[in-house]
Amino acid sequence: MVLAAIFYVVAGALHFLKPEPYLRIMPPYIPWHATMVRASGVFEILGGLGLLVSETRKASSWGLIALLVAVVPANIYMATHPIDAGAVAIAPVLRWGRLPLQVFLALWLLWCTRLA
Numbered sequence: 001m002v003l004a005a006i007f008y009v010v011a012g013a014l015h016f017l018k019p020e021p022y023l024r025i026m027p028p029y030i031p032w033h034a035t036m037v038r039a040s041g042v043f044e045i046l047g048g049l050g051l052l053v054s055e056t057r058k059a060s061s062w063g064l065i066a067l068l069v070a071v072v073p074a075n076i077y078m079a080t081h082p083i084d085a086g087a088v089a090i091a092p093v094l095r096w097g098r099l100p101l102q103v104f105l106a107l108w109l110l111w112c113t114r115l116a
Contacts, residue, residue: 001051001112008048008064015041024086027077043067051112061109068102068109075099 015022019037026033044067050060078085079095087095 001057004108004112005048005051008044008051010048012041012044012046012048015044021086022074024084025074025078027073030073040067040071058113061113064109065106068106072099072102075102 015037019034019041022037022040023033026036030036043063047060047064047067050056050063053060075098078087078098079092082088082090082092082095
């Protein structure tokens with residue numbers, strides 16, 4: 001659970017420190033790219049911190065799972081439009097691998113709810 005918290009806090013911080021990769025994988029039909037990237041970073045940081053507190057762990061886990069679902073369009077866009085998403089140098093198996101990775105991350109968060 002501590003490792004999951006660190007993972008999400010660092011991932012969220014990267015949305016502010018290095019926003020370019022996140023901005024590039026945003027599908028064109030989603031508005032306000034910079035705002036969406038910042039908002040997802042904030043929610044990742046808050047969710048990660050919430051995993052550390054037993055009273056908020058379950059809600060934080062479910063909130064992060066909702067966020068994983070919300071970013072599926074960006075992962076699909078990166079896999080299907082690698083040139084536009086700046087991901088052409090990433091092997092297709094890794095681009096598409098992000099989708100099942102989301103399932104693993106959700107299962108990890110569900111495991112964290114059992115520790116609440």
